[in-house]
Amino acid sequence: MEATLLVKNAAQLVTPVRTLEELPSRRGMGKLEIITDGAVAIQHDKIIAVGTTPDVIKKIKITPDTLLVNANGRLMTPGLVDPHTHPIFYTTRENEFEMRIQGKTYQEIAAAGGGIRSSVRAVRQASQAELIEAALPRLNRFLENGVTTIEAKSGYGLSLQDEIKSLQVIKQLNQLHSIELVPTFLGAHEIPDEFRHNRRAYIDLIIHEMLPLVREQHLAEFCDIFCEEHVFSIDESREILMAAQKLGLPAKIHANQLSSNGAAQLAGEIGAISAEHLDRITPEEIQILRDAGVIPILLPGAVFFLNLDHYAPARKMIEAGLAVAIATDYNPGTCMTESLPLMMSLACIKMRMTPAETLIASTLNAAMAINRQDTIGSLAIGKQADLVIWDVPNYQHLAYHFGVQLAEMVIKKGKVCYTKTPHPDEQGVFLRGKNNT
Numbered sequence: 001m002e003a004t005l006l007v008k009n010a011a012q013l014v015t016p017v018r019t020l021e022e023l024p025s026r027r028g029m030g031k032l033e034i035i036t037d038g039a040v041a042i043q044h045d046k047i048i049a050v051g052t053t054p055d056v057i058k059k060i061k062i063t064p065d066t067l068l069v070n071a072n073g074r075l076m077t078p079g080l081v082d083p084h085t086h087p088i089f090y091t092t093r094e095n096e097f098e099m100r101i102q103g104k105t106y107q108e109i110a111a112a113g114g115g116i117r118s119s120v121r122a123v124r125q126a127s128q129a130e131l132i133e134a135a136l137p138r139l140n141r142f143l144e145n146g147v148t149t150i151e152a153k154s155g156y157g158l159s160l161q162d163e164i165k166s167l168q169v170i171k172q173l174n175q176l177h178s179i180e181l182v183p184t185f186l187g188a189h190e191i192p193d194e195f196r197h198n199r200r201a202y203i204d205l206i207i208h209e210m211l212p213l214v215r216e217q218h219l220a221e222f223c224d225i226f227c228e229e230h231v232f233s234i235d236e237s238r239e240i241l242m243a244a245q246k247l248g249l250p251a252k253i254h255a256n257q258l259s260s261n262g263a264a265q266l267a268g269e270i271g272a273i274s275a276e277h278l279d280r281i282t283p284e285e286i287q288i289l290r291d292a293g294v295i296p297i298l299l300p301g302a303v304f305f306l307n308l309d310h311y312a313p314a315r316k317m318i319e320a321g322l323a324v325a326i327a328t329d330y331n332p333g334t335c336m337t338e339s340l341p342l343m344m345s346l347a348c349i350k351m352r353m354t355p356a357e358t359l360i361a362s363t364l365n366a367a368m369a370i371n372r373q374d375t376i377g378s379l380a381i382g383k384q385a386d387l388v389i390w391d392v393p394n395y396q397h398l399a400y401h402f403g404v405q406l407a408e409m410v411i412k413k414g415k416v417c418y419t420k421t422p423h424p425d426e427q428g429v430f431l432r433g434k435n436n437t
Contacts, residue, residue, distance in 0.1 A: 001049070002061040005042040005414055007069040008053045010076035013038020014395045015050070015379040016364035026368055027321045032356050032395070035298050042385040044356055044411040050379050069416070071389050074408060077359065078379050079386035080147025080340045081366035084276050084297050084327035086153050086186075087138050088131055088166045090236065091122040093332045097103035106258070106306055106334065107230060108209040113129070116190040116226075119332055123156040123166065132170045132176070138330070139179045141338040143418045146388040146407040150179060151370045152328075153224055155186030158202075160209050163187045163409070167219035170379050177397045178410075178417035184252060185211070185220035188232050188240050203236055207243045215247040221371070222273065224252040227263035241270055250371070256280045257302070268292035274369040278312045279303060288314075295369040296322050298361075299329040300346035306334055325365040326358060345402035355396045356418070385414040 018030040039048035039056040049056045062068075096118075097107050109115050123131065142150060152173075154166040163185065172181045187210045188203075195202035214220050223244030227237040241251040250273045255263035257277035267275035268288035275281075275289060276297040289296060298312040317324050326347050329335040344358035353361070367377030375384045389409040392401060410418040 001041070001043060001059065002063060002405055003041040003048065003066050003384070004044055005057070005067045005069065005411070006038070006039065006060070006062065007042075007071055007076060007387065007411070008039040008056070009073065010038040010071040010389070011073045011393050012036060012395060013040065013050070013076045013379065014359065015078055015410040016360040018364065019380065022323070023373075026295060026323055027290060028323055029318055029321070029357055030360050030364060034395075038071075040076065040385070041380055042411075042414045045385055047379060047381055047383050047385050049296065049382075050381060067416075069409065071086070073393065075390040075392050075395055077146075077390065077395065078363045078377055079388055079410065079412065080146045080362045081101040081146050081370070081372070081377055082142065082150040082327050082330070082340050082362075083274070083325050083366040083369040084153075084299060084329050085150045086155060086331035087135055087150065088152065088154060088169055089119045089156050089332045090121060090126040090131060090134055091119070091332070092336070093118060096333055097336075100307065111231065111369060115333055117193060120158050120162075120190070122163050123158065127141060128165055128169055128172070131166070132172055135169065135173055136177060138338060139173065139177045139210070142340075143179055143410055144317075144339055144405050144407060145422075146390065147338070147340050148179065148373065148386040148388070148410060148412045149367070149376055151184055151222075151371075152181040152182055153186040153189075154183045154220070155189030158187065158190060158192035160205065160213065163210055164213060164217070164219065167214065171219060178412045178415070182372065184222040184224050185214045185249065186224040186226070187245075188210075188225040188237070190226065190231055203240065206240055208281045211244055211247055211249070215249060220249060220254050223249040224254065224276075226254040227261070228254065228257060228265065229259055229261055234266055238266055238270065238289065241272070245270065247366045252276060258286070264289060267294050273371065276327070277302070279308075279310050281312065285318070286317055286322065286366050289317075290321050295325055295365065297325045297327050297366075297369050298328055298345075298347065299335065300350050301335040301337055301343050302329045304346055305336070306351070311350045314347065314353050318353070318357065322366045324353070324357070324361050325369045325370060327366065341398050341406060342402060344399040348399045355399045358399055359395055363437065376435075384409060387411050391420070
């Protein structure tokens, strides 16, 4: 097998693995496989060999055109997967950040016309070109933090025209940037201003106009909803998500973030692919999610940024056999960060997850939450060649050394798309040819 790229000499090659029993059930955390002096060989965009550096070199053919990357005693992992982001917005909301510091609650800010509706007004005024220009630096920051795939939600348009516009922006960004964006329709993110006194009309607009057009134009892979007392009720959420499922869009739910309102139970009832937030999930609902094979996506950054103290019970979920994922919840109002490694630190400190569990939750389990487990989330033969070289000696450092960018190099689909090292060729990171193995 001829390699187009070989990454060798990693102090640790660390990748999640799952048992045959865990894979079809979507349950359990899996475990980490750790290979000392690890290497990965790539042919174009696929992995063709994984193992120790000597073993991999024996299995492949290295030509003068093979790009050789010397990890030089660093950590190698799969590319991180962020399964819950809101990256399509136009203006930021730092004023709300200051209001919360002064004592205003999220609900009070939203009731006064801020929050999601504030972002909606800005997105509606922006062109597709302006939204793309605003989003590209955000994607760069995800990449610099070792993230190679994000789930990207709409939800700041809340009209037929502007939701379609937002999803078309996501589609164009997929063509412009190395990051892979998985689109989710979130038209049911809030009731827009013009429907505040006729919410039924807006729900009908979602069901009868938005969802069919989104499906017809193949603009989304999932349908999400913000199921909360001040937004969409359980019955409304069920109606919208079941309409989406009939059109072939799997369901996701913002569930149990601010209240224990039964949204997690609904996720199990309708067979949602994921339930997201879950800060106030009940023990009964944990079992419901497990039995239904729903992936819980936990968002500790939102709890931290809102200065709340009720984090999702990750340990209880893991002990119950759930395949926990974590995400940034990147958005302009309640979690303004593109750093998934920071979420790993918060998950360890605030939710008592281990460093190994947070790495699994940010790779393979996160991939399961967006139906990408067969192609990304682990380093295995035949999978897409998405991987990160970190400037740390072992995987524990990803959560331990917090608040800084640790990614040294990011490879997406077999191509080096980010490197922190200036002029890597001059420093011996990149080599070519058979004589440099």
